[in-house]
Amino acid sequence: MQKTLRKYFAFFALPTFAAFTIAFIIPFIMGVYLSFTEFTTVSDARWVGFSNYTKIFTESRDFINALWFTIRFTIVSVISINVLAFLLALLLTKKIKGTNIFRTIFFMPNLIGGIVLGYIWQLIINGVLIKFGVDITFDAKYGFWGLVILMNWQMIGYMMIIYIAGIQNLPGDVLEAARIDGANAFQTLGRVTIPLLMPSITICSFLTLTNSFKLFDQNFALTGGAPGKETQMLALDIYNTFYGRTGYEGVGQAKAVIFFIFVAVIAGVQLVLTRSKEVEQ
Amino acid sequence: MERTKTNPVIFTLLIIISLIFIAPVIIVLINSFKGQFYISDTPFKLPTDKTFVKLINYTNGIQKIKFFSAFFYSLFITVFSVCGILFFTSMTAWYIIRCKNKVSNLLYYLFVFSMIVPFQMVMFTMSKIANVMRLDNPLGIIVIYIGFGSGLSIFMFSGFIKSIPLDIEEAATIDGCNPIQTFFRIILPILKPTAITVGILNAMWIWNDYLLPYLVIGNKYKTIPIAVQYLQGGYGSRDMGALMSMLILSIIPIIIFYLSCQKHIIKGVVAGSVKG
DSSP: OHHHHHTTHHHHTHHHHHHHIIIIIHHHHHHHHHTTEEOSSSTTOEEOTTHHHHHHHHTOSHHHHHHHHHHHHHHHHHHHHHHHHHHHHHHHTSOOTTHHHHHHHHHGGGGSOHHHHHHHHHHHHHHHHGGGTOOTTSOHHHHHHHHHHHHHHHHHHHHHHHHHHHHHTSOHHHHHHHHHTTOOHHHIIIIIIHHHTHHHHHHHHHHHHHHHHTOOHHHHHHTTTOSTTTTOOHHHHHHHHHHHSTTOHHHHHHHHHHHHHHHHHHHHHHHHHHHHHHHHO | OOOOOOOHHHHHHHHHHHHHHHHHHHHHHHHTTBOGGGTSSOTTSOOOTTTBOTTHHHHHHHHHTTHHHHHHHHHHHHHHHHHHHHHHHHHHHHHHHHSOSHHHHHHHHHHHHHHTSOHHHHHHHHHHHHHHTTOOSTTHHHHHHHHHHHHHHHHHHHHHHTTSOHHHHHHHHHTTOOHHHIIIIIIHHHTHHHHHHHHHHHHHHHHHOOHHHHHHHTTTOOOHHHHHHHHHOSTTOOOHHHHHHHHHHHHHHHHHHHHHSHHHHHHHHHHGGGOO
């Protein structure tokens, strides 16, 4: 069958591959090339070597600031989302009435788009801050915690579902054995449940990690980077470099390449970690 | 024997947390009925006789951002992109898995590679190419979505196709089916559960996507996220009432979709969590 199938490349694979080439392969290769050039319209690209890359770090501190803000935001979100989602999952696996309704409610915010989420929380956070005579753009720390709260609201339900699936698949005999051996609830949680849930914890940590690291829409709508550029995350900084100032498209593209390398490294670490876990089991 | 007995403390706690989760949407809903100058300062107050404006915010908002045309564009682009993605990537995934050679291997790795590339890496060049190739319209953007969405979709279809026993296809071949007949009559029906998952993941992504449609078609055609962002306008000039009502109108379709196929959505999103 393989041999006959091979002749059908044009039918089965060509349409997808053509769209993939237009939407991904060509833009990606051009993107890498353009990061080494100065351009405004692509056709006027002029080779400048690594100067865009050095400009990122020498001309302004925007990128470093955005990177630092993104890292802090990512660490706080990953920890808070996973801890809260895990606690909720524990509560919802205690055979409570109406578990399904609770699950439905907690998961709902995950479906709402980033732009809409940003404006919902802008209203609420500004509504609280106005009592103190300020708004979210007054100080970077308001924007920071605003983003953290927004991200928690959006992602807790999603991670909770993954943890619930993990908890429900725990081997009952092991938990039974722990109880017979006289372990109390905290000992069972720390010594049995959490170690057995490591695969779920890895998935959720990386999911929240990449989602927080690549965040754009929520950042764009909630603070837009204000005050100044203090709450600007990496994706928004790249966007503003491209479209905020003419003549800086090459620098923007170079930032995008660095951003891509960060994301690729995270994905690589995740792959290695999940692979090694699979071997153990 | 364990009995199902609800712990009242945990139950109350869960009710409180649920209220916290719903509150933001309810607050926006309440404010969507208040006059635009009474929203920013006192968002947590219920409308009074003085501040209640009936549906004025809704009629204003719908006019200002042409909500129904935005809804139509969002729906059109989402439905046809998802159908296109399902149709084309399921075929390609089957071909890649069943026809093992260097070319199909390379293709597979290229598709998987595209999943980890952030949109910012290609946003500028992609929107230029879309412009040059005249794909900057609601029909053309479907091609872009099929191309950009193919990585995850092919990855998920391939994972499932690997588990389908070859015997079925071999039997079909012996019975005289050519590969096209084999795929559409035998394989496609088996792929249905995966197709639902892939469809839901892509639908949620495309419906909520802001930056890609903004850069490719945003000047002429506004989808819902673009229209909502457009309402923001310049500083000081924005109509909070219209914003509130449009936030509500953009959430309603999502909630209807969610409540009508909740099981599939939750299952699909969890299955898609491999994307990373």
